[in-house]
Amino acid sequence: MSSPRTPDAGGHFGPYGGRYVPETLMAPLEELERAYYEARQDPAFQAELVDLLANYAGRPTPLYEAKRLSEQLGGARIFIKREDLLHTGAHKINNCLGQILLARRMGKRRIIAETGAGQHGVATATVCALFGLDCTVYMGDEDMRRQRLNVFRMRLLGAKVVAVHSGSKTLKDAVSEAMRDWVTNVDSTHYLLGSALGAHPYPMMVRDFHRCTGDEARRQMLERIGRLPDTIFACVGGGSNAIGIFTAFLDDAEVKLVGIEAGGRGAKLGQHAARLSGGRPGVLQGAYSYLLQDGDGQVSLTHSISAGLDYALIGPEHAYLHDQGRAEYLSARDDEALAAATRLARTEGIIPALESAHAVAEAIRQAPDAKGKVFLVNLSGRGDKDTDIYRENLPELDSPEG
Amino acid sequence: MESSQRIARRFAECKSAGRPALVAYLTAGDPSPERTPGLVLALERGGADILELGVPFSDPIADGPVIQEASDRALKAGTSVAKVLEIARAIRQRSEIPLVLFSYLNPLLSYGFSQLASDARESGIDGVLLTDVSVEEAGEPVSQLRAHGLDTIFLAAPTSTERRLKLVAEYSSGFVYVVSRTGVTGERSSLAANVEPLCTRLRALTDKPLAVGFGVSKREHVQALGEYADGAVVGSAIMRIVDGHPDAEIEARLEAFLADLTGGQP
Numbered sequence: 250m251s252s253p254r255t256p257d258a259g260g261h262f263g264p265y266g267g268r269y270v271p272e273t274l275m276a277p278l279e280e281l282e283r284a285y286y287e288a289r290q291d292p293a294f295q296a297e298l299v300d301l302l303a304n305y306a307g308r309p310t311p312l313y314e315a316k317r318l319s320e321q322l323g324g325a326r327i328f329i330k331r332e333d334l335l336h337t338g339a340h341k342i343n344n345c346l347g348q349i350l351l352a353r354r355m356g357k358r359r360i361i362a363e364t365g366a367g368q369h370g371v372a373t374a375t376v377c378a379l380f381g382l383d384c385t386v387y388m389g390d391e392d393m394r395r396q397r398l399n400v401f402r403m404r405l406l407g408a409k410v411v412a413v414h415s416g417s418k419t420l421k422d423a424v425s426e427a428m429r430d431w432v433t434n435v436d437s438t439h440y441l442l443g444s445a446l447g448a449h450p451y452p453m454m455v456r457d458f459h460r461c462t463g464d465e466a467r468r469q470m471l472e473r474i475g476r477l478p479d480t481i482f483a484c485v486g487g488g489s490n491a492i493g494i495f496t497a498f499l500d501d502a503e504v505k506l507v508g509i510e511a512g513g514r515g516a517k518l519g520q521h522a523a524r525l526s527g528g529r530p531g532v533l534q535g536a537y538s539y540l541l542q543d544g545d546g547q548v549s550l551t552h553s554i555s556a557g558l559d560y561a562l563i564g565p566e567h568a569y570l571h572d573q574g575r576a577e578y579l580s581a582r583d584d585e586a587l588a589a590a591t592r593l594a595r596t597e598g599i600i601p602a603l604e605s606a607h608a609v610a611e612a613i614r615q616a617p618d619a620k621g622k623v624f625l626v627n628l629s630g631r632g633d634k635d636t637d638i639y640r641e642n643l644p645e646l647d648s649p650e651g
Numbered sequence: 652m653e654s655s656q657r658i659a660r661r662f663a664e665c666k667s668a669g670r671p672a673l674v675a676y677l678t679a680g681d682p683s684p685e686r687t688p689g690l691v692l693a694l695e696r697g698g699a700d701i702l703e704l705g706v707p708f709s710d711p712i713a714d715g716p717v718i719q720e721a722s723d724r725a726l727k728a729g730t731s732v733a734k735v736l737e738i739a740r741a742i743r744q745r746s747e748i749p750l751v752l753f754s755y756l757n758p759l760l761s762y763g764f765s766q767l768a769s770d771a772r773e774s775g776i777d778g779v780l781l782t783d784v785s786v787e788e789a790g791e792p793v794s795q796l797r798a799h800g801l802d803t804i805f806l807a808a809p810t811s812t813e814r815r816l817k818l819v820a821e822y823s824s825g826f827v828y829v830v831s832r833t834g835v836t837g838e839r840s841s842l843a844a845n846v847e848p849l850c851t852r853l854r855a856l857t858d859k860p861l862a863v864g865f866g867v868s869k870r871e872h873v874q875a876l877g878e879y880a881d882g883a884v885v886g887s888a889i890m891r892i893v894d895g896h897p898d899a900e901i902e903a904r905l906e907a908f909l910a911d912l913t914g915g916q917p
Contacts, residue, residue: 271806271808532757
């Protein structure tokens, strides 16, 4: 199999990816690509990033063996990569630190970002505070209502949060609004895109900034048990945490890679965000990949209990890995994610983000039939941000009597 | 198949008349697909030389609020690519105005480019402009569209490098759409200062007509552009009229607005 590790010069992973943006953004994307390639070769840039990842964000993150959960399920040994323990509570900070150093290098004084659940917005606000840069975060009006705590956190960190009222008032609309801001203010502004999505070089660059997760996990598995895992599970919205952990294992053909999309309430269009089973290739917000769309090429609304998986397009490298058969993509429904989260909380004392709970759900489903196998789950975020949604969905735990 | 030459001929006519071509943009299907042909004819009566028929899309990243909302209304009214082609056929039965399909890529990709090119030509469309397709990604669409005799129009932007402007000029036929400023579509009180230098840079690279859009909404804009460009594109101001008036008045308002823009009698 040809390695997709490096997209072609136009940013294509097979037929996917590329640059589908108005001409005004093409030269800025070329400039960003050039700056990124230079930075990647620059030892001083890399040293500063490694230092921040270690001493600010908290890398390396632990590799934890979930012994009670494994024992209960009676099959696979389950290991958990604890990205939830990073500063700001999710893997998002890896990419934000990389891009903020790049923005500073490019002389940009103003940062914009989109956010769905608010995790990327909080991580962006955090690195902007750290570097004293002006920060504007676009967030769907509906998401602002669902994630009030994160809106407050962003403001506390000094960011301006702009409500987006167009379309479905969720992540997709926040991305559109951020792109409109960028196209208007390209000279002064860096768009700190939060997932392995959008036009080249974003999918490649975001992947590279997250590959530390997989590099660490691979080393930790070898140190701990002297072998690689049999199967790796990661949730896939845009797909940044998944591509971050998958990349280090792409050449290990014996390691199965499983991405879990949001199965939402069921298989009907509009009720989920399972692009690889329910979508077909199309273009949204800069990239060509599997897209949930209607028969006329209009982008479908999506649903997931986790805002971070609630997006109509899958990152282009995942589309390529899917077509190549190198990774398998499954989905977990809202109720399965909730049940997995509760189980992880009760057996291991870890409350996961609802996004990450989708990966946990699939590992739980497969574990009983996998005696002698080793599973690795990327726990991309912690569940504090989801407390309100957990409360809504587990009312029996929220009565005064308890 | 040969190009219809409607676009080229119209630019040539305007040039000999010593005025810029007025390119009017209308989101197809707003307020309803049935109304669009009548609105187009009103624009033509008012003095529109070329008509850009906007295909509504759910996620119009290059558009400001006015055209975003027009797209939403058109989609709610059931406007699909097939419907837009029907609209084009209805216009073509009553008018020889050059028609440019103005679209984001995905609806056309979903329709299928080979089929689209053939059906568009058959419906009387003369050219296609894809808002979110860079010249780098345009190879396949352009070869299909050209094979069916359709002009392909690309955007040139103030941020475009010399290398990119060359590619844009090379890939464009009919005319080059010059984006007057960094930003999204929408009305502005004044023209951007850097649009004239951008046109000068393009003149050095191509003989193709240059039409300037984004932020063009007033007669004085059109007059000023006439000094260095071959055409002016007006869109958001038109869609604001479509949205802002009682249904029965829209045609008359559009005709009067175009007459004012082009200096004719309202």
